[in-house]
Amino acid sequence: MNENKMVPLVVKQILSIEESLVVKSKAELTLIYIQQGKGVVCFDSQNIPFQKGKLFLIPFDTQYIFKSEKDSKVLIVECPQYFITQIRLESDRIETCDNMYKLTYITHNFHTKEGCVFHIKEDGILAEQLLFTIEREYLNPIQDYLIIRQCMAIILNLVARNLRQNDFSLTKESKKxxxxxxxxxxxxxxxxxxxxxxxxxxxxxxxxxxxxxxxxxxxxxxxxxxxxxxxxxxxxxxxxxxxxxxxxxxxxxxxxxxxxxxxxxxxxxxxxxxxxxxxxxxxx
Missing domain, CATH: 1.10.10.60 (Homeodomain-like)
Structure with a gap:
């Protein structure tokens, strides 16, 4: 048996949100990518608008409710702890530990609260392509786990880079x-x-x-x-x-x-x- 077929993550597509979609992450990290439509996402008594191209990072045991104004299509990728751990171990070898520390930071703090908006347009486009690659490979009968893992590692690094860019923009306005x-x-x-x-x-x-x-x-x-x-x-x-x-x-x-x-x-x-x-x- 090909060990690359053992993919310890779940990928699923919700073709239509008629009224609302409740997501309570039981994975270490869950990614929700809005493929089409718009609406609001509710959490902690807050309402944040969403639209095509927005990526939400939902940490473990956190509930978000997506309410669609019209038919919305979303892609959900659930990453359990051992999947994240494997990426972190690989990051030691490819010298991206800083981004993995940043990932730990964003999954437990206010950065995730409003979803990750890609401030670098090209990074958002690349992330979308990588997510589609993960979905396609996940459904492939001869799937290659390494492809999925490497795509996810790149996505997480893109997220980290954009968060740092956002931090920089904020800090120009406030040193505090x-x-x-x-x-x-x-x-x-x-x-x-x-x-x-x-x-x-x-x-x-x-x-x-x-x-x-x-x-x-x-x-x-x-x-x-x-x-x-x-x-x-x-x-x-x-x-x-x-x-x-x-x-x-x-x-x-x-x-x-x-x-x-x-x-x-x-x-x-x-x-x-x-x-x-x-x-x-x-x-x-």
Whole structure:
């Protein structure tokens, strides 16, 4: 059997949205590409317009409702954790780690909230062609997994580049936006290094008074620094429980919790169940 035929992602096309389409991602990342039509997408009590050519990136366990004004056709690509992991491993070899860090950033922050609009027109055209290639190869009886994986890797890099372009445009208007995005990226990159996330280290890294770091972060990000760090770490715990065979002891060590008991207690407090029960209920 050709190992390239084992494609760990799902591709499907919705030919018509008559009224609404509810998408709640159970994959690490779900891409929704609008092939035709227009309407609004609802999430977190917000309504964002969509139209042909718009690409939405929906992170794990997040619900979006697409309401079409007329017949709309969408392409859905669901990428589970192990697919993203494979791309990340390959990125080490082709020197695109920065874009993979950026992917982690956008799937857990406000960048994904309004969908990814390609600011570079040519990149949007290329992404569309790549998505169609993925769809065609997925339906091909002699599909080649490597083609699909490489197409997706390029799409994710295009998304990352356009997000950075958008960041640059925003930061020309506001230096504060630039500073807080750098701070959030730094926090995510060093999420497992408690020393690097100390007020002293953050103060030194970003030139902010130690006594003002927490206040500054909350003012700019809308959530306290400690709450953000904990929420992000728990999201990573969820992903590992659901998509890996890592023992709780290994997760505790990797993400720098005090001990297994500490992690279990915090997880149960915020997720309503123990890590072991969560794994049983959500394991692939």
């Amino acid at each position: 936006n630039q500073d807080v995005m750098k701070l959030i990226t730094y926090v995510q990159k060093n999420i497992a290094n408690r020393k690097s996330l100390s007020l002293e280290s953050l103060s030194k890294e970003f030139g902010i008074a130690k006594s003002y770091v927490g206040e500054y972060f909350k003012k700019q990000a809308g959530v306290s620094l400690q709450d953000y760090i904990l929420d992000y770490k728990l999201k990573l715990v969820e992903i590992r429980l659901k998509h890996s065979t890592m023992r709780l002891k290994e997760i505790t060590f990797e993400l720098d919790f005090n001990d297994e008991s500490h992690l279990s207690k915090i997880f149960k407090k915020f997720k309503g169940m123990s890590p072991s029960k969560y794994r049983i209920l959500h394991k692939d």
